[in-house]
Amino acid sequence: MNGAGNAFAIFDARDRKFTPDADRIRAIAEQMQADQVMSIERDTMVDSYLRIWNSSGEEVDACGNGTRAVAHLLLAEAQKDQVKIRTNAGVLKGQKADNGLVTIDMGSPLMGWEDIPLSEKMDVRGVDVRIGPMDKPYLAKPAVVSMGNPHAVFFVDDVDAYDIPNIGPLVEWHPLFPEGVNVGFAQVIDRETIRLRVWERGAGLTKACGTGACAALVCAARAGKTERRAKLILDGGELIIHWQESDDHVLMTGPVELEMSFEV
Numbered sequence: 423m424n425g426a427g428n429a430f431a432i433f434d435a436r437d438r439k440f441t442p443d444a445d446r447i448r449a450i451a452e453q454m455q456a457d458q459v460m461s462i463e464r465d466t467m468v469d470s471y472l473r474i475w476n477s478s479g480e481e482v483d484a485c486g487n488g489t490r491a492v493a494h495l496l497l498a499e500a501q502k503d504q505v506k507i508r509t510n511a512g513v514l515k516g517q518k519a520d521n522g523l524v525t526i527d528m529g530s531p532l533m534g535w536e537d538i539p540l541s542e543k544m545d546v547r548g549v550d551v552r553i554g555p556m557d558k559p560y561l562a563k564p565a566v567v568s569m570g571n572p573h574a575v576f577f578v579d580d581v582d583a584y585d586i587p588n589i590g591p592l593v594e595w596h597p598l599f600p601e602g603v604n605v606g607f608a609q610v611i612d613r614e615t616i617r618l619r620v621w622e623r624g625a626g627l628t629k630a631c632g633t634g635a636c637a638a639l640v641c642a643a644r645a646g647k648t649e650r651r652a653k654l655i656l657d658g659g660e661l662i663i664h665w666q667e668s669d670d671h672v673l674m675t676g677p678v679e680l681e682m683s684f685e686v
């Protein structure tokens with residue numbers, strides 16, 4: 423499946439064990455050209471438990487587009503209006519939206535330096551990540567936030583002017599981010615539109631990143647650059663992100679596509 427172009431290999435492990443090691447994840451991701459591999463497992467309290475691995479093999483706690491894709495499957499299967507999916511970042515609610523789109527409630531953003539986490543105490547609205555020689559730092563200070571996974575967002579004038587495959591890895595494993603970080607390059611078009619490209623931790627430059635879109639919107643709205651609801655234009659499609667004032671939750675709405683399914 424894919425969510426706005428973010429590609430997933432999803433295993434239904436509710437009736438069969440799926441316990442891959444990192445090598446197996448890497449092989450599956452390579453063969454299926456997937457950014458993430460996920461498994462749907464039984465859960466005693468909610469509709470399902472979802473495990474998520476990056477294509478580079480390590481298990482992670484959050485994947486916004488992937489959770490939307492699984493919600494789409496479970497909503498269709500159960501003929502329900504809402505499903506609850508347990509992830510290692512918490513229980514998330516998915517529901518149908520208009521025009522065949524799917525909405526996931528990603529919960530509240532986390533903004534403490536120890537939540538991201540950062541390796542030292544800093545103001546998360548502008549952390550100083552020096553890349554390149556001291557006299558010629560590549561980029562301005564990113565804003566950082568966690569959506570259950572760490573994000574650094576650089577606000578730039580033109581996302582296409584940045585050599586993301588070279589700069590992304592320098593930030594992804596910068597010493598300031600002890601657990602690594604997803605790296606967003608966000609261009610504010612107007613107060614309700616952001617163009618975004620994301621170098622994902624453990625997956626590289628993907629066509630879309632759901633938690634990255636949430637992170638970019640939260641950092642933009644927090645800095646007064648946009649409203650709390652905006653359209654995020656990614657390489658693979660568009661996501662509507664709404665950081666609700668009522669409950670501080672971030673809702674993500676967008677397309678999901680089932681590309682193929684088969685018994686293994």
Ligand SMILES: N[C@H](CCC[C@H](N)C(=O)O)C(=O)O
Nearest residue numbers: 485486487571622623632633
């Ligand atoms: N690369 C991310 C996980 C996948 C996030 C992305 N695919 C999304 O839709 O949120 C991380 O290491 O935290």
